[in-house]
Amino acid sequence: MEDQLQLLRQHFEEIVSLTDEEWNFVQSHFEFKSLKKHQFLIQLGQPVDFEYWIIKGLVKAYSIDEKGKEHILQFAMENYWVSDHYAFQHQEPGTIFVDCLEDSEFFCLSLENREKICFEVPAVANFFRIKSNHGYINLQQRILSLLTMTAESRYEYLLNKLPKLIQRVPKKLIASYLGVSRETLSRFNS
Amino acid sequence: MEDQLQLLRQHFEEIVSLTDEEWNFVQSHFEFKSLKKHQFLIQLGQPVDFEYWIIKGLVKAYSIDEKGKEHILQFAMENYWVSDHYAFQHQEPGTIFVDCLEDSEFFCLSLENREKICFEVPAVANFFRIKSNHGYINLQQRILSLLTMTAESRYEYLLNKLPKLIQRVPKKLIASYLGVSRETLSRFNS
DNA sequence: AGTTAAAAGTGACCTAAATCACTTTTCAAT
DNA sequence: ATTGAAAAGTGATTTAGGTCACTTTTAACT
Secondary structure, three states, X not given: OHHHHHHHHXXXXXXXXXXXXXXXXXXXXXXXXXXXXXXXXXXXXXXXXXXXXXXXXXXXXXXXXXXXXXXXXXXXXXXXXXXXXXXXXXXXXXXXXXXXXXXXXXXXXXXXXXXXXXXXXXXXXXXXXXXXXXXXXXXXXXXHHHHHOOHHHHHHHHHHHOHHHHHHOOHHHHHHHHOOOHHHHHOOOO | OHHHHHHHHHHHHOOOOOOHHHHHHHHOOEEEEEEOOOOEEEOOOOOOOEEEEEEEOEEEEEEEOOOXXXXXXXXXXXXXXXXXXXXXHHOOOOOOEEEEOOOEEEEEEEHHHHHHHHHHOHHHHHHHHHHHHHHHHHXXXXXXXXXXXXXXXXXXXXXXXXXXXXXXXXXXXXXXXXXXXXXXXXXXXX
């Protein structure tokens, strides 16, 4: 556990500096969680008590439409944060599913604890500010790609941007992330 | 000018509390800017020195594809923040255009000043953290809507969510925001 | 190792929405 | 008020990608 906490500290310190004292305070607000492949981190309609930092593993966040079709909002792996941010922030029942594509481990942060460490340790507020800003920028890019690019070039772009992800994830899920049918993706390129 | 700064203070204080002293420090890091309809706030390839809080007016942020087609990333009006966040954050040349759909006024915050007030005044770091988080959540919603909904239901959804916006913006721009052609949008609904 | 299930590929056909071309309406600027 | 330019509407046609049905390949789990 010490090792994993060390990883989390490094993750913070890539962006802000923390004293040992601050870090001790911060780390005490996280809980550990471990799940096997196919288990759910978040389910539609269920409370969303945490946001999760992924120590190891891989998850998908998705919603299911009326026709039962899955639409992938996000893949998240080591070093990523994941949650149903909307439900978490508003403390409402889950609006999406998050489940594990591989056995995974998480550090869990409750809303109360997040606000506590942010208001207690300014560096942490800045950490989440900057992270959140990066996330925002990434989503803007993705929106632009959905508006401006064809399905095929979105695929090429993703292959280029996250080649390791593609190897860990079935193509039908990549298709669902790109907003294309499995069959159409299969007819692309290479 | 005092009036407008008061509005900005209120905007901060909707989320965090600031002492008069803190506020005086914070406000001194903003510059005022005023533009007429059709003028550019940000242009492709030009430096992006600021992010902007809109005092009054309305702008569109968009990119133009190879075929010269415009794709709208964001509309922003009173009380909204707008920039080319990617270029601003990385201090690189603009990747998009932002121009005014109406005469508009802005408070401008440079990256240096933003970081300064965030690290000097923790409440400000928390303000931007929370704002950024809300922005992230909104973009996730928009991505889901692009993945799961038909063009027509995205339109209905927007009509419902931002009715006043639709009245201030030509439909062809709404179409471009929704990722639908002008002609197709025109054939919808009502 | 053998069995079962999931993933991926592929052809035939269908459909939502794009594109093109033109008209009508609305708005903005003298 | 008049003129010119955007904006909006509409028909005809095209197209990217979806859907359905089936086969082949790969991987997961006793």
